[in-house]
Structure formats: C-alpha cells, structure tokens
Amino acid sequence: MGLRYGVLLQEAGNQVDFVDTWLPNVNKIHKQGGVYVSRDHQDRHLVPVKVVTPENYHDDPDVWVVFTKQMQLADFLTRTAHAFNDHQYVLTCMNGMGHVEKLLQYFQPQKVLAGTALVATVLNGPGDVDFIGARGAGTMNLANYTEQPDEMTHRIVTELEKCQFNPNLTTNFRGTLLAKVVFNSVVNTLCTLFEITMGEYAAYPGADELSRQLINEAYDVCERDGVTMLNTRAEELASVNYVSKVANPLHYPSMYQDMSHNRPTEVDYINGYLVKLGAKYNYNAKTHAFLTHLVHLAETTRQAAANDVTSEVQNQAVL
Structure with missing residues (x-):
C-alpha cells in the first residue's frame, strides 16, 4: 500500500521519497532502478523511485504517509525519529487499531490524519507490486485526530483526489x-x-x-x-x-x-x-x-x- 500511494502521488506531480525497513525490497529496487508496477496482473512496467532505509533518510518532507503492519510500527518510528519534526503532518490508513497512539508520540495531534482505504494491493515480491482494481475504483475515508481540518488537510485531500483514491474527509x-x-x-x-x-x-x-x-x-x-x-x-x-x-x-x-x-x-x-x-x-x-x-x-x-x-x-x- 505504501508503494501504491507513493507511486500514484509521484505520478500526480509530488516529490516522493520511500523509506522502508525491508532490506530485500530496498536492495531489489536499487538493483532494478525502480519498482515494477502492474495493474490486475497486466502492463508490468518499471517506475523509477527513490528508496532508503530509515537510518539513511535525512530529508524533511511536508507529509509522512505511513503503511506498516501494526506490529512493525513502533520499530519503524524509533528508527526514523531523527527525521521527524513539529511542522510535519502524518497520514496513515493502516489496518487495525493501535497505530494512532504510537504516531502521537512523534507528531502534533492537529497534524495527525488517519483513515481507511478500501484499496487492494498485492506485493508479489521485492520490487514488484500489483495494483488490484481499475484506476479510481477504490475509496478512502480520512479525518484529523482533532476533527478540525485545516488548510494542509485540504491540500492533502486534493492530492489524493488527483490520484483517484476518492477521499472522503470526515470530522468523525x-x-x-x-x-x-x-x-x-x-x-x-x-x-x-x-x-x-x-x-x-x-x-x-x-x-x-x-x-x-x-x-x-x-x-x-x-x-x-x-x-x-x-x-x-x-x-x-x-x-x-x-x-x-x-x-x-x-x-x-x-x-x-x-x-x-x-x-x-x-x-x-x-x-x-x-x-x-x-x-x-x-x-x-x-x-x-x-x-x-x-x-x-x-x-x-x-x-x-x-x-x-x-x-x-x-x-x-x-x-
């Protein structure tokens, strides 16, 4: 899911950096010069992306988009904490519950956005991802932790709309x-x-x-x-x-x-x-x-x- 959101945000004109803890994926992408992307098992093509491990990331993004498994999140945040600061926003659509409390240890409450994504994606293997479903078929809901959307929230929603994730901003x-x-x-x-x-x-x-x-x-x-x-x-x-x-x-x-x-x-x-x-x-x-x-x-x-x-x-x- 991180690859899907990142690749589509990149195609929409945003500068996207990928930070990954899974070394086989990082190494494969480096070797290939990008990630192979398919849609419904067809049109497999190479998309150039920039990916590093947490320890090697030193940029200052406006927004973090976080997709890890629940049990992996704490370790990822600890390893990436040197790159977090108070002006950054974070968006996550992870499955399950428990992640928001961990994110609040590193990000300001008013800058935490979380939601749900009815979007299907399969990682075939390192450096090889398959977007399931026609472009624009998925939907997502998101909300601010404070339930008070600000200007940056609406900017994020606009970029997600460009990617055809069909975002629905709520205050719940x-x-x-x-x-x-x-x-x-x-x-x-x-x-x-x-x-x-x-x-x-x-x-x-x-x-x-x-x-x-x-x-x-x-x-x-x-x-x-x-x-x-x-x-x-x-x-x-x-x-x-x-x-x-x-x-x-x-x-x-x-x-x-x-x-x-x-x-x-x-x-x-x-x-x-x-x-x-x-x-x-x-x-x-x-x-x-x-x-x-x-x-x-x-x-x-x-x-x-x-x-x-x-x-x-x-x-x-x-x-």
Whole structure:
C-alpha cells in the first residue's frame, strides 16, 4: 500500500521519497532502478523511485504517509525519529487499531490524519507490486485526530483526489477508523481462514448471515464505547458486498497474504481489538473472540508444518 500511494502521488506531480525497513525490497529496487508496477496482473512496467532505509533518510518532507503492519510500527518510528519534526503532518490508513497512539508520540495531534482505504494491493515480491482494481475504483475515508481540518488537510485531500483514491474527509475520527476495522473483521478474517478471494466469500449463499453476525457484534461493542459509526449496520453490510462482489472480487486480503507466507497476522488489532474493547463494558464479543483464536490456531499449525519441512530438508542434507 505504501508503494501504491507513493507511486500514484509521484505520478500526480509530488516529490516522493520511500523509506522502508525491508532490506530485500530496498536492495531489489536499487538493483532494478525502480519498482515494477502492474495493474490486475497486466502492463508490468518499471517506475523509477527513490528508496532508503530509515537510518539513511535525512530529508524533511511536508507529509509522512505511513503503511506498516501494526506490529512493525513502533520499530519503524524509533528508527526514523531523527527525521521527524513539529511542522510535519502524518497520514496513515493502516489496518487495525493501535497505530494512532504510537504516531502521537512523534507528531502534533492537529497534524495527525488517519483513515481507511478500501484499496487492494498485492506485493508479489521485492520490487514488484500489483495494483488490484481499475484506476479510481477504490475509496478512502480520512479525518484529523482533532476533527478540525485545516488548510494542509485540504491540500492533502486534493492530492489524493488527483490520484483517484476518492477521499472522503470526515470530522468523525474514531468512527472513520472503526469502519474499516469492522469491514476487515469480516472479510479479511474469513477469507484468510478459508484461503479464498473476497468474491468467493461473497458468492457463498450464507455470506450475508455470517457478515451480519460479525457486523452486529462489532457495532454493539462500538456503540457501548460511544462511537458514532460512519455507516448504519445495513450500509456496512452493503459495503462488504460491494467491495467483495464488484470492486475487488479476485483479491486475497492482506491478512491472507501474511498467513500464506507464514508471517504473523494483524488479527489481534482487528477482531482481537473488538474483543478487548467489548470487555471494557462487560460485553462478550464471542464470535470475534472465536475467530481470533481460529486465526492464531491456523498460524500455529502452519508454522509447525513449515518447521517440520525445514527439519526434514536439513536431515536429508545431513544424510
């Protein structure tokens, strides 16, 4: 997602620097002279970009656009802190919850923008990214942490419009963030567990019933916490169906991409977050708790299988 936002902002006429902690990606981009970009597996072409590791970044951008996994953010911020200052803004559309509190340790509250992006992207490998969906098909919501948009906020929105991200600026910060958490708690988690695309999930005759159960439970939690959601429950179900059936039916969500590569998932920051928030109000979000456990069970069994394969290969090598 960082590559998608950065490449499109660069194409819109902005100076963009990329800062990445994943060395294979940094090294591959340096070797190639850029990143290979495709759209829906077609028109693969090289886009020149400038990328460095955090320790080697010493410029002073107007805006940071942050896309890391939740569990990687603290380390990224620590390693990049030397390049932060009080006049910079930060925009993030990361999945899950927990990132805003970390960003507020480095950026002024009035300069923190966060939101959600219904935009599908796949990293095929180092230096190779695939933008899923037709240009302009995705949407995003964003809000200022203070819920008071200023001139720079509107300038950022204008640049995002040029990229056809279809940004919707709101003054409902928590409702904006939790809308995507609820969406992901349905689609990302179920597609990951059953290793299916969003379209395959939506085609299941009982999908609406499954989605509705998870949405209702999530909304019960959020309403107890005093959050005004952006959508009604019916509108949230319609959003799940539109994105799954029309916008990105062939897409495997990011949680699946992590699971399939035996990487830790962000389920604790999505379904698990809703469980913990509900517990504050003595509400048992039992369906989300059950799915959280299932994802961790799948992670554990996949990792054990991967370790068994590694051990077998090592034993064969010794023999």
